[in-house]
Amino acid sequence: MPEAPVLAQLDLELRNLRKRFGSFVAVDGVSLQIAKGQFVCLLGPSGCGKTTTLRCIAGLEEPDDGDILIGGREVTRDAPWQRDIAMMFQDFALFPHMSVAKQVGFGLEMLKRPKAEVARRVAEVLKAFEITPFADRKPASLSGGQKQRVALARAMITEPRLLLLDEPIGALDYSLRETVMIELKALQRRTGISFIWVTHDQNEAFSLGDHVVVMNHAKIEQQGSPEDILQRPRTPFVAGFVQGNNVFRGTIAGMVRDQALVRTALGEFEVPLLGAVPTLGSAASFSVRAERLRPTPEAAWHNRMTLTCQTVEYFGSVRRYILARPDGEVIKLDQFGAEPAYLRVGEEAVLGWRTEDGMLHEGAPA
Numbered sequence: 001m002p003e004a005p006v007l008a009q010l011d012l013e014l015r016n017l018r019k020r021f022g023s024f025v026a027v028d029g030v031s032l033q034i035a036k037g038q039f040v041c042l043l044g045p046s047g048c049g050k051t052t053t054l055r056c057i058a059g060l061e062e063p064d065d066g067d068i069l070i071g072g073r074e075v076t077r078d079a080p081w082q083r084d085i086a087m088m089f090q091d092f093a094l095f096p097h098m099s100v101a102k103q104v105g106f107g108l109e110m111l112k113r114p115k116a117e118v119a120r121r122v123a124e125v126l127k128a129f130e131i132t133p134f135a136d137r138k139p140a141s142l143s144g145g146q147k148q149r150v151a152l153a154r155a156m157i158t159e160p161r162l163l164l165l166d167e168p169i170g171a172l173d174y175s176l177r178e179t180v181m182i183e184l185k186a187l188q189r190r191t192g193i194s195f196i197w198v199t200h201d202q203n204e205a206f207s208l209g210d211h212v213v214v215m216n217h218a219k220i221e222q223q224g225s226p227e228d229i230l231q232r233p234r235t236p237f238v239a240g241f242v243q244g245n246n247v248f249r250g251t252i253a254g255m256v257r258d259q260a261l262v263r264t265a266l267g268e269f270e271v272p273l274l275g276a277v278p279t280l281g282s283a284a285s286f287s288v289r290a291e292r293l294r295p296t297p298e299a300a301w302h303n304r305m306t307l308t309c310q311t312v313e314y315f316g317s318v319r320r321y322i323l324a325r326p327d328g329e330v331i332k333l334d335q336f337g338a339e340p341a342y343l344r345v346g347e348e349a350v351l352g353w354r355t356e357d358g359m360l361h362e363g364a365p366a
């Protein structure tokens, strides 16, 4: 059994957090435990409640119900500056009339630290973020990447326990994003401060996060390591939301030992039973990742179907085949890009997969 996290060592805990705007429920019973020094990504489609959750943690929204603990201390009704957090927004929210040095020192001045200490720390932080040459400049004269460094320096100077980031690289050019992501990940590791990073971009979430929290319709659908979520999606929503899954819908037609037989429009497939045993005849869905399918299944594999290759996309590291399903949907098959191609457009293939590569979902499919 996995060890329960030691509560005093949690950087953040949310207990059954709820937030309504009028009759609209934006956050619906969100519970979360974040150990020390984690890079956490809140991932989900637009409007699923990520930003509202983050704003509740920051103290910018008051939850209707539930508790927020930071570093083991209950802060649900505390003001933002009493929470040992800092925030960084997509537009960086820099003060337009303040010099870079002044805004970087702002947090320490608010905490009424002695002038000499503020000056020393500002000099250190400007140097660490390589923005010393801009110390006297106003934000308007800085590039996007420079503004971002200033915003980060301003957030990090108080050495908060949590840094809350809302789509922090959304405003940067694509060419800059990868470099900034590498820098931010290194900064998080170096400082040991937990980052809570809101994004709707799964590449960002899976490449940065130690822990990814997938939200949909105000609730957490699944949380875990990137590998957990990519390889073992537990709900039809997560399977459909993350890239690379083939989702099958049908009904439970039988159960043998530790396997369910799922009847779909494409045939009957065996899927391992992991959790609760489903009712015979109930609606069910499962997924198989595109790289788990094979164009020449072994004789012993039960799961197979004959389809025609519609398109081949080549991404360098991966070759992706799109095969037409009779129900109008498609099947994705991925192959390592350096290998000779499996199939050509128009070619028919028998695709198959090992039973253990199917993932039966919890809850009925939509």
Ligand SMILES: Nc1ncnc2c1ncn2[C@@H]1O[C@H](COP(=O)(O)OP(=O)(O)OP(=O)(O)O)[C@@H](O)[C@H]1O
Pocket: 021, 024, 025, 026, 044, 045, 046, 047, 048, 049, 050, 051, 052, 053, 200
């Ligand atoms: N102050 C508010 N008043 C009314 N409704 C709000 C308010 N703030 C957020 N909402 C609604 O709550 C829902 C969740 O919003 P939230 O900003 O948390 O979503 P999100 O997942 O961060 O989305 P996005 O990625 O688009 O920012 C949305 O439907 C939004 O319209």
